[in-house]
Amino acid sequence: MDTQGKWAPISPDKRASEKLWGASSTYSRDVFRRLFSNVPAVVSMVIILLLAVFAIAGPMISSHTYNYQELAYVNLPPTLTVAENDGRYFFLSQSMAVIEVSADGELLAAHRVSKENMDEKEFYYDVEDLVVSYKQLPASMLDGDGNKLIADQKIRNSTYLLGTDNLGRDILVRLMYGARISLIVALIATVVNFVIGVLYGGISGYVGGNVDIAMMRIVDIISTIPLTLYVILIMVVIGSTGFVSIILALGSVYWVGMARMVRGQVLALKEQEYVNAARTIGTSTWRILVKHLIPNALSAIVVMVTMNIPSAIFTESFLSFIGLGVSAPMASWGTLCSDSLEYLRTSPYQLIAPATAICITMFAFNFLGDGLRDALDPKTRK
Numbered sequence: 001m002d003t004q005g006k007w008a009p010i011s012p013d014k015r016a017s018e019k020l021w022g023a024s025s026t027y028s029r030d031v032f033r034r035l036f037s038n039v040p041a042v043v044s045m046v047i048i049l050l051l052a053v054f055a056i057a058g059p060m061i062s063s064h065t066y067n068y069q070e071l072a073y074v075n076l077p078p079t080l081t082v083a084e085n086d087g088r089y090f091f092l093s094q095s096m097a098v099i100e101v102s103a104d105g106e107l108l109a110a111h112r113v114s115k116e117n118m119d120e121k122e123f124y125y126d127v128e129d130l131v132v133s134y135k136q137l138p139a140s141m142l143d144g145d146g147n148k149l150i151a152d153q154k155i156r157n158s159t160y161l162l163g164t165d166n167l168g169r170d171i172l173v174r175l176m177y178g179a180r181i182s183l184i185v186a187l188i189a190t191v192v193n194f195v196i197g198v199l200y201g202g203i204s205g206y207v208g209g210n211v212d213i214a215m216m217r218i219v220d221i222i223s224t225i226p227l228t229l230y231v232i233l234i235m236v237v238i239g240s241t242g243f244v245s246i247i248l249a250l251g252s253v254y255w256v257g258m259a260r261m262v263r264g265q266v267l268a269l270k271e272q273e274y275v276n277a278a279r280t281i282g283t284s285t286w287r288i289l290v291k292h293l294i295p296n297a298l299s300a301i302v303v304m305v306t307m308n309i310p311s312a313i314f315t316e317s318f319l320s321f322i323g324l325g326v327s328a329p330m331a332s333w334g335t336l337c338s339d340s341l342e343y344l345r346t347s348p349y350q351l352i353a354p355a356t357a358i359c360i361t362m363f364a365f366n367f368l369g370d371g372l373r374d375a376l377d378p379k380t381r382k
Contacts, residue, residue, distance in 0.1 A: 031375045031376055032375075034374060034375040035371055035372065035375035038370075038371040038374060038375065040367040040370070040371065041367055041368050041370065041371025041372070041375075042371075043364075043367070044363070044364040044365070044366075044367040044368040044371070045364075045368060047360060047361075047364040048361075048364050048365070048368065051179055051182075051183070051361060051364075052183060054176060054179055055176055055177075055179035055180045055182075055183050056180070058172075058173070058176035058179075059173060059176050059177060059180075062170070062172075062173050062176070064169075064170040064173045065173065066169070066173055066174045066176075066177040066329065066330065066331040067169070067329040067330075068169060068170070068173075069167045069168050069169055070164070070168035070169075071167070071168050072097060072099075072110030072112070072168065073093075073099070073107060073110060073159075073160070073164050073168045074093070074094070074095055074164060074165070074166055074167065074168045075093065075094045075095070075163075075164060075165070075166055075343060075346070075347050075350075076091075076093060076099070076107075076157060076160055076163050076164045076168075077157065077163045077347065077349055078156070078157050078160070078161060078162050078163045078349055079154050079155070079156055079157065080099070080101055080105070080154070080155050080156075080157050081151045081152070081153070081154055082101055082151060082153050082154075082155050083141055083149035083150060083151040083152075083153070084149070084153060085129070085130065085141075085143055085149055086129070088100060089101045089102070089103065089153070089155065090127075090130065090141060090149070091151075092132060092139065092140075092141055092151070093110075094346060094347075096113065096123060096132065096134075096139065097110050097111065097112060097113075098110070098111040098125050098127060098130065098132065098141070099111075100127070101155055103155070104155075104158055105155045105156045105157050105158035105159070106158050106159055107157070107159040107160075111125040111126055111127050111130075112125070112126075113125060114126050120133075120135075121133060121134050121135045122134070122135075122142075129143050130142075130143065131143075131146075160172065162175065162349070162353050163347070163349050163350065163353075165336075165339060165340070165343075165350055166339070166342070166343060166347075169329075171336070171349075171350060171353055172353075173331075174331035174336060175331070175333070175336065175353055175354060175357060177330070177331040177332075178331050178332045178333040178335075178336060178354065178357070179333075179357065179361075181243065181316065181326060181330075181331075181332045181333070182313045182316065182317075182333060182361060185246070185250065185312050185313055185315075185316045186309045186312060186313060186365075188247055188250055188251060188312070189250060189254055189305075189308055189309055189311075189312035190305055190309065192250060192251050192254050192255050193254070193255055193258040193301075193304070193305050193308060194301075194305070196251075196255040196258075196259075197255030197256070197257070197258025197259045197262060198258060198259075198262050198294060198301060200215065200219075200255065200259045200262075201258060201259035201260060201261065201262030201263040201265075201266065202262050202263070202266050202289050202293060202294055203215070203289065204216060204259065204263045204266075205262065205263035205264070205265070205266030205267045205270065206266050206270055206285065206288070206289055206293060207285075208267075212263070216260075216263070219256045219259055219260060222252075222253050222256050223253075223256045223257075225253075227249060227253060227315060227319075228319065228322075228324065230249040230252065230253055231245050231246060231249045231319060231324050232324070234248050234249055234252075235324070243325065243326045243327075243330070243332075245324070246315075246316055246319055246320075246324075246325055246326075250312060250315070250316075254308075254312065257304070257308065258301070258304060258305070258308070261300060261301075261304055262294075262297060262301065265293075265296075265297035265300055265301075266289075266293050266294075266297065269292075269293050269296055269297065270293060274292060275288060275292055275293070278292060299376035299377055300376075300377075302372055302376065303369055303372050303373045303376060306365060306368055306369035306372055307365075307366065307369040309365045310361065310362035310365040310366055313358070313361060313362065313365075314358065314362060316332070316334065317332065317333045317334035317337070317358055318334060319334065320332040320333070320334025320335045320338070321334040321335070321337055321338045322338075323338070333354040333357055333358050334354075336350070336353070336354035337351060337354050337355060337358075340354070
Protein backbone atom coordinates (compact mmCIF):
# COMPACT_ATOMS: atom_id res chain seq x y z
CA MET A 1 0.00 0.00 0.00
CA ASP A 2 1.39 3.35 -1.01
CA THR A 3 1.41 5.74 1.94
CA GLN A 4 3.68 8.30 0.35
CA GLY A 5 2.21 11.76 0.80
CA LYS A 6 -0.22 10.63 3.50
CA TRP A 7 2.19 10.66 6.44
CA ALA A 8 4.48 13.43 7.52
CA PRO A 9 6.40 14.13 10.76
CA ILE A 10 4.69 16.67 13.00
CA SER A 11 6.44 19.71 14.39
CA PRO A 12 7.49 19.92 18.05
CA ASP A 13 4.78 22.51 18.74
CA LYS A 14 2.02 20.22 17.53
CA ARG A 15 3.51 17.30 19.44
CA ALA A 16 3.37 19.33 22.65
CA SER A 17 -0.23 20.32 21.99
CA GLU A 18 -1.29 16.68 22.12
CA LYS A 19 -0.16 16.29 25.71
CA LEU A 20 -2.65 16.54 28.57
CA TRP A 21 -1.43 19.42 30.63
CA GLY A 22 -2.59 19.83 34.21
CA ALA A 23 -1.01 20.62 37.55
CA SER A 24 -1.43 18.07 40.29
CA SER A 25 -3.95 19.13 42.93
CA THR A 26 -3.99 18.22 46.61
CA TYR A 27 -6.97 17.89 48.92
CA SER A 28 -6.15 21.10 50.81
CA ARG A 29 -5.78 23.00 47.54
CA ASP A 30 -9.16 21.75 46.38
CA VAL A 31 -10.71 22.75 49.71
CA PHE A 32 -9.38 26.31 49.45
CA ARG A 33 -10.43 26.56 45.82
CA ARG A 34 -13.99 25.45 46.60
CA LEU A 35 -14.17 27.65 49.69
CA PHE A 36 -12.97 30.82 47.98
CA SER A 37 -15.29 30.21 45.04
CA ASN A 38 -18.22 30.34 47.47
CA VAL A 39 -19.17 34.03 47.52
CA PRO A 40 -21.29 33.99 50.72
CA ALA A 41 -18.51 32.19 52.59
CA VAL A 42 -15.88 34.68 51.43
CA VAL A 43 -18.09 37.63 52.37
CA SER A 44 -18.68 36.01 55.77
CA MET A 45 -14.93 35.64 56.35
CA VAL A 46 -14.45 39.32 55.55
CA ILE A 47 -17.25 40.27 57.97
CA ILE A 48 -15.73 38.14 60.75
CA LEU A 49 -12.32 39.69 60.14
CA LEU A 50 -13.80 43.19 60.26
CA LEU A 51 -15.65 42.23 63.45
CA ALA A 52 -12.34 41.21 65.05
CA VAL A 53 -10.74 44.52 64.03
CA PHE A 54 -13.84 46.38 65.24
CA ALA A 55 -13.68 44.68 68.64
CA ILE A 56 -9.92 44.83 69.22
CA ALA A 57 -8.78 48.06 67.59
CA GLY A 58 -11.99 50.09 67.88
CA PRO A 59 -11.86 50.90 71.62
CA MET A 60 -8.16 51.79 71.30
CA ILE A 61 -8.83 54.68 68.93
CA SER A 62 -12.02 55.91 70.57
CA SER A 63 -11.97 58.82 72.96
CA HIS A 64 -14.78 57.26 75.05
CA THR A 65 -14.98 54.12 77.16
CA TYR A 66 -17.88 51.74 77.67
CA ASN A 67 -18.71 53.22 81.10
CA TYR A 68 -18.12 56.92 80.36
CA GLN A 69 -21.32 58.87 81.05
CA GLU A 70 -22.21 62.29 79.67
CA LEU A 71 -25.54 63.06 81.32
CA ALA A 72 -25.96 66.21 79.26
CA TYR A 73 -26.16 64.08 76.11
CA VAL A 74 -28.64 61.35 77.04
CA ASN A 75 -30.70 59.58 74.35
CA LEU A 76 -29.18 61.45 71.42
CA PRO A 77 -29.96 59.81 68.05
CA PRO A 78 -27.39 59.20 65.30
CA THR A 79 -29.08 61.86 63.13
CA LEU A 80 -30.05 65.16 64.73
CA THR A 81 -33.00 67.20 63.45
CA VAL A 82 -31.84 70.74 64.20
CA ALA A 83 -33.22 74.26 63.91
CA GLU A 84 -31.12 77.20 62.76
CA ASN A 85 -31.02 80.52 64.61
CA ASP A 86 -28.61 83.27 63.52
CA GLY A 87 -26.25 80.78 61.92
CA ARG A 88 -26.23 78.48 64.96
CA TYR A 89 -27.80 75.04 65.03
CA PHE A 90 -29.79 73.75 68.01
CA PHE A 91 -31.26 70.35 68.82
CA LEU A 92 -33.94 69.87 71.48
CA SER A 93 -33.33 66.56 73.28
CA GLN A 94 -35.89 64.36 75.02
CA SER A 95 -34.72 65.66 78.41
CA MET A 96 -35.49 69.24 77.30
CA ALA A 97 -31.82 70.14 76.97
CA VAL A 98 -30.87 72.38 74.07
CA ILE A 99 -27.82 70.92 72.31
CA GLU A 100 -25.77 73.29 70.20
CA VAL A 101 -24.40 71.53 67.12
CA SER A 102 -21.86 72.59 64.53
CA ALA A 103 -22.55 72.35 60.81
CA ASP A 104 -20.56 69.10 60.58
CA GLY A 105 -22.45 67.42 63.44
CA GLU A 106 -20.05 67.99 66.33
CA LEU A 107 -21.75 68.56 69.69
CA LEU A 108 -20.56 71.93 70.98
CA ALA A 109 -22.50 72.44 74.22
CA ALA A 110 -25.54 71.34 76.17
CA HIS A 111 -27.59 74.23 77.54
CA ARG A 112 -29.65 73.45 80.60
CA VAL A 113 -32.78 75.21 81.81
CA SER A 114 -31.86 78.36 83.75
CA LYS A 115 -35.38 79.62 84.46
CA GLU A 116 -38.93 78.38 84.01
CA ASN A 117 -42.09 80.40 83.48
CA MET A 118 -44.92 78.21 84.76
CA ASP A 119 -47.67 80.59 83.63
CA GLU A 120 -46.50 80.75 80.03
CA LYS A 121 -45.15 77.19 80.14
CA GLU A 122 -41.74 78.22 78.85
CA PHE A 123 -38.15 77.25 79.59
CA TYR A 124 -35.35 79.81 79.42
CA TYR A 125 -31.73 78.86 78.79
CA ASP A 126 -28.35 80.52 78.98
CA VAL A 127 -28.60 81.05 75.22
CA GLU A 128 -29.61 84.49 74.08
CA ASP A 129 -32.91 84.77 72.20
CA LEU A 130 -33.86 81.12 72.66
CA VAL A 131 -36.94 79.87 74.51
CA VAL A 132 -38.59 76.44 74.64
CA SER A 133 -42.36 76.41 74.85
CA TYR A 134 -44.28 73.36 76.03
CA LYS A 135 -47.81 74.77 75.78
CA GLN A 136 -48.39 72.27 73.02
CA LEU A 137 -46.61 68.99 72.75
CA PRO A 138 -44.18 68.23 71.33
CA ALA A 139 -42.27 71.20 72.73
CA SER A 140 -40.85 73.70 70.29
CA MET A 141 -38.04 76.26 70.27
CA LEU A 142 -38.80 79.97 69.88
CA ASP A 143 -36.53 82.87 68.99
CA GLY A 144 -36.41 86.21 70.83
CA ASP A 145 -39.46 87.50 68.93
CA GLY A 146 -41.56 84.47 69.84
CA ASN A 147 -41.36 82.95 66.36
CA LYS A 148 -41.22 79.19 66.20
CA LEU A 149 -37.93 77.74 65.00
CA ILE A 150 -38.58 75.00 62.47
CA ALA A 151 -36.40 71.94 63.05
CA ASP A 152 -36.13 70.77 59.45
CA GLN A 153 -32.41 70.20 58.92
CA LYS A 154 -30.86 66.82 59.53
CA ILE A 155 -27.22 66.67 60.61
CA ARG A 156 -25.29 63.47 61.22
CA ASN A 157 -24.11 63.14 64.83
CA SER A 158 -20.33 63.07 64.36
CA THR A 159 -19.54 62.98 68.09
CA TYR A 160 -21.63 59.86 68.76
CA LEU A 161 -22.00 58.03 65.45
CA LEU A 162 -24.62 55.58 66.74
CA GLY A 163 -26.08 57.90 69.36
CA THR A 164 -26.14 57.64 73.14
CA ASP A 165 -28.16 55.63 75.64
CA ASN A 166 -30.19 56.75 78.64
CA LEU A 167 -27.01 57.48 80.61
CA GLY A 168 -25.23 59.36 77.86
CA ARG A 169 -22.87 56.50 77.01
CA ASP A 170 -21.54 56.03 73.48
CA ILE A 171 -23.48 53.15 71.89
CA LEU A 172 -20.76 52.56 69.27
CA VAL A 173 -18.07 52.04 71.90
CA ARG A 174 -20.33 49.79 73.94
CA LEU A 175 -21.03 47.84 70.76
CA MET A 176 -17.28 47.36 70.33
CA TYR A 177 -16.92 45.97 73.84
CA GLY A 178 -19.93 43.74 73.22
CA ALA A 179 -18.14 42.38 70.16
CA ARG A 180 -15.18 41.53 72.40
CA ILE A 181 -17.49 39.52 74.65
CA SER A 182 -18.88 37.68 71.62
CA LEU A 183 -15.40 36.84 70.30
CA ILE A 184 -14.34 35.56 73.72
CA VAL A 185 -17.43 33.35 73.80
CA ALA A 186 -16.64 32.09 70.29
CA LEU A 187 -13.06 31.29 71.34
CA ILE A 188 -14.23 29.46 74.47
CA ALA A 189 -16.77 27.43 72.48
CA THR A 190 -14.07 26.45 69.98
CA VAL A 191 -11.53 25.41 72.62
CA VAL A 192 -14.09 23.48 74.66
CA ASN A 193 -15.39 21.64 71.60
CA PHE A 194 -11.91 20.64 70.50
CA VAL A 195 -10.33 19.76 73.82
CA ILE A 196 -13.24 18.12 75.65
CA GLY A 197 -15.82 17.17 73.02
CA VAL A 198 -13.43 15.65 70.48
CA LEU A 199 -11.42 13.64 72.98
CA TYR A 200 -14.45 12.51 74.98
CA GLY A 201 -16.40 11.41 71.92
CA GLY A 202 -13.32 9.82 70.33
CA ILE A 203 -12.52 7.72 73.40
CA SER A 204 -16.16 6.68 73.81
CA GLY A 205 -16.51 5.61 70.19
CA TYR A 206 -13.18 3.80 69.89
CA VAL A 207 -13.23 1.90 73.19
CA GLY A 208 -16.92 0.96 72.93
CA GLY A 209 -18.62 -1.56 75.15
CA ASN A 210 -19.57 -0.66 78.71
CA VAL A 211 -17.23 2.33 78.65
CA ASP A 212 -19.13 3.77 75.69
CA ILE A 213 -22.48 3.15 77.37
CA ALA A 214 -21.39 4.83 80.63
CA MET A 215 -19.85 7.83 78.89
CA MET A 216 -22.88 8.41 76.69
CA ARG A 217 -25.25 8.19 79.65
CA ILE A 218 -23.27 11.00 81.27
CA VAL A 219 -23.72 13.02 78.08
CA ASP A 220 -27.46 12.31 78.12
CA ILE A 221 -27.78 13.51 81.72
CA ILE A 222 -25.86 16.72 81.04
CA SER A 223 -27.81 17.51 77.88
CA THR A 224 -31.19 17.18 79.63
CA ILE A 225 -30.49 20.04 82.07
CA PRO A 226 -31.15 23.52 80.57
CA LEU A 227 -28.16 25.80 80.22
CA THR A 228 -29.95 28.59 82.07
CA LEU A 229 -30.26 26.37 85.12
CA TYR A 230 -26.54 25.59 84.93
CA VAL A 231 -25.74 29.30 85.01
CA ILE A 232 -27.99 29.86 88.03
CA LEU A 233 -26.48 26.90 89.89
CA ILE A 234 -22.95 28.11 89.17
CA MET A 235 -23.84 31.59 90.40
CA VAL A 236 -25.17 30.09 93.64
CA VAL A 237 -22.27 27.67 94.20
CA ILE A 238 -19.28 29.89 93.43
CA GLY A 239 -20.92 33.16 94.38
CA SER A 240 -19.88 34.78 91.12
CA THR A 241 -22.17 36.62 88.77
CA GLY A 242 -21.84 37.82 85.24
CA PHE A 243 -19.52 36.68 82.54
CA VAL A 244 -17.58 34.22 84.72
CA SER A 245 -20.73 32.17 85.25
CA ILE A 246 -21.40 32.04 81.50
CA ILE A 247 -17.82 30.93 80.80
CA LEU A 248 -18.04 28.13 83.36
CA ALA A 249 -21.46 27.06 82.10
CA LEU A 250 -20.31 26.89 78.48
CA GLY A 251 -17.11 25.12 79.49
CA SER A 252 -18.99 22.47 81.45
CA VAL A 253 -21.81 21.57 79.06
CA TYR A 254 -21.22 22.99 75.59
CA TRP A 255 -19.17 20.02 74.38
CA VAL A 256 -21.89 17.36 74.53
CA GLY A 257 -23.08 17.86 70.94
CA MET A 258 -19.54 17.63 69.62
CA ALA A 259 -18.92 14.47 71.67
CA ARG A 260 -21.94 12.76 70.12
CA MET A 261 -20.88 13.72 66.60
CA VAL A 262 -17.26 12.60 67.05
CA ARG A 263 -18.39 9.31 68.58
CA GLY A 264 -20.48 8.58 65.50
CA GLN A 265 -17.59 9.42 63.19
CA VAL A 266 -15.18 7.21 65.14
CA LEU A 267 -17.63 4.30 65.16
CA ALA A 268 -17.76 4.50 61.36
CA LEU A 269 -13.99 4.83 60.93
CA LYS A 270 -12.55 2.39 63.46
CA GLU A 271 -13.36 -0.67 61.32
CA GLN A 272 -11.45 0.67 58.33
CA GLU A 273 -8.47 -1.27 56.96
CA TYR A 274 -5.86 1.29 57.98
CA VAL A 275 -7.05 1.13 61.60
CA ASN A 276 -6.84 -2.67 61.60
CA ALA A 277 -3.36 -2.43 60.09
CA ALA A 278 -2.31 -0.02 62.84
CA ARG A 279 -3.60 -2.43 65.48
CA THR A 280 -1.73 -5.31 63.81
CA ILE A 281 1.65 -3.60 64.08
CA GLY A 282 1.03 -2.79 67.75
CA THR A 283 0.11 0.89 67.59
CA SER A 284 -1.24 2.19 70.89
CA THR A 285 -4.87 3.15 71.30
CA TRP A 286 -4.00 6.79 71.95
CA ARG A 287 -1.88 7.03 68.80
CA ILE A 288 -4.59 5.42 66.65
CA LEU A 289 -7.11 7.88 68.04
CA VAL A 290 -4.95 10.99 67.63
CA LYS A 291 -3.07 10.13 64.44
CA HIS A 292 -5.69 8.22 62.46
CA LEU A 293 -9.29 8.58 63.62
CA ILE A 294 -9.57 12.23 64.68
CA PRO A 295 -7.69 13.61 61.62
CA ASN A 296 -10.01 11.65 59.31
CA ALA A 297 -13.03 13.13 61.11
CA LEU A 298 -11.55 16.62 61.11
CA SER A 299 -13.72 17.94 58.28
CA ALA A 300 -16.92 17.19 60.18
CA ILE A 301 -15.39 18.57 63.38
CA VAL A 302 -14.42 21.88 61.76
CA VAL A 303 -17.87 22.29 60.26
CA MET A 304 -19.63 21.61 63.56
CA VAL A 305 -17.36 23.98 65.47
CA THR A 306 -18.11 26.74 62.98
CA MET A 307 -21.85 26.08 63.19
CA ASN A 308 -21.80 26.03 67.01
CA ILE A 309 -20.08 29.41 67.35
CA PRO A 310 -23.19 31.49 66.49
CA SER A 311 -25.20 29.35 68.88
CA ALA A 312 -22.75 30.17 71.67
CA ILE A 313 -22.84 33.88 70.84
CA PHE A 314 -26.64 33.88 70.87
CA THR A 315 -26.66 31.98 74.17
CA GLU A 316 -24.46 34.62 75.78
CA SER A 317 -26.61 37.43 74.38
CA PHE A 318 -29.78 35.75 75.62
CA LEU A 319 -28.40 35.19 79.14
CA SER A 320 -27.22 38.80 79.28
CA PHE A 321 -30.63 39.93 78.03
CA ILE A 322 -32.43 38.24 80.92
CA GLY A 323 -29.92 39.52 83.46
CA LEU A 324 -27.69 36.46 83.91
CA GLY A 325 -24.83 37.71 81.75
CA VAL A 326 -22.24 40.42 82.16
CA SER A 327 -22.74 42.80 85.04
CA ALA A 328 -23.19 46.56 84.70
CA PRO A 329 -21.50 48.69 83.57
CA MET A 330 -19.78 46.16 81.28
CA ALA A 331 -21.27 46.15 77.80
CA SER A 332 -22.69 43.15 75.98
CA TRP A 333 -24.96 42.91 72.96
CA GLY A 334 -27.56 41.22 75.14
CA THR A 335 -27.45 43.92 77.82
CA LEU A 336 -27.63 46.63 75.14
CA CYS A 337 -30.82 45.04 73.80
CA SER A 338 -32.24 44.70 77.29
CA ASP A 339 -31.47 48.31 78.27
CA SER A 340 -33.00 49.65 75.06
CA LEU A 341 -36.43 48.07 75.55
CA GLU A 342 -37.55 50.81 77.93
CA TYR A 343 -36.85 53.45 75.27
CA LEU A 344 -37.99 51.44 72.25
CA ARG A 345 -40.73 53.90 71.22
CA THR A 346 -38.73 57.08 71.68
CA SER A 347 -35.24 55.81 70.79
CA PRO A 348 -35.51 52.72 68.58
CA TYR A 349 -31.93 53.16 67.33
CA GLN A 350 -30.69 51.87 70.69
CA LEU A 351 -32.13 48.43 69.88
CA ILE A 352 -31.38 48.44 66.16
CA ALA A 353 -27.60 48.67 66.60
CA PRO A 354 -27.00 45.60 68.87
CA ALA A 355 -29.75 43.54 67.23
CA THR A 356 -28.22 44.15 63.80
CA ALA A 357 -24.77 43.23 65.12
CA ILE A 358 -26.08 39.93 66.52
CA CYS A 359 -27.89 39.06 63.27
CA ILE A 360 -24.93 39.89 61.02
CA THR A 361 -22.51 37.90 63.19
CA MET A 362 -24.74 34.84 63.33
CA PHE A 363 -25.40 34.97 59.58
CA ALA A 364 -21.66 35.30 58.90
CA PHE A 365 -20.71 32.25 60.96
CA ASN A 366 -23.59 30.21 59.53
CA PHE A 367 -22.67 31.02 55.92
CA LEU A 368 -19.02 30.28 56.69
CA GLY A 369 -20.03 26.94 58.18
CA ASP A 370 -22.06 26.10 55.07
CA GLY A 371 -19.11 27.03 52.88
CA LEU A 372 -16.71 24.88 54.91
CA ARG A 373 -19.12 21.95 54.77
CA ASP A 374 -19.34 22.16 50.97
CA ALA A 375 -15.59 22.66 50.60
CA LEU A 376 -14.52 19.85 52.91
CA ASP A 377 -17.10 17.37 51.62
CA PRO A 378 -17.92 18.15 47.98
CA LYS A 379 -20.23 15.12 47.79
CA THR A 380 -22.80 17.09 49.79
CA ARG A 381 -23.13 19.58 46.96
CA LYS A 382 -25.95 18.97 44.52
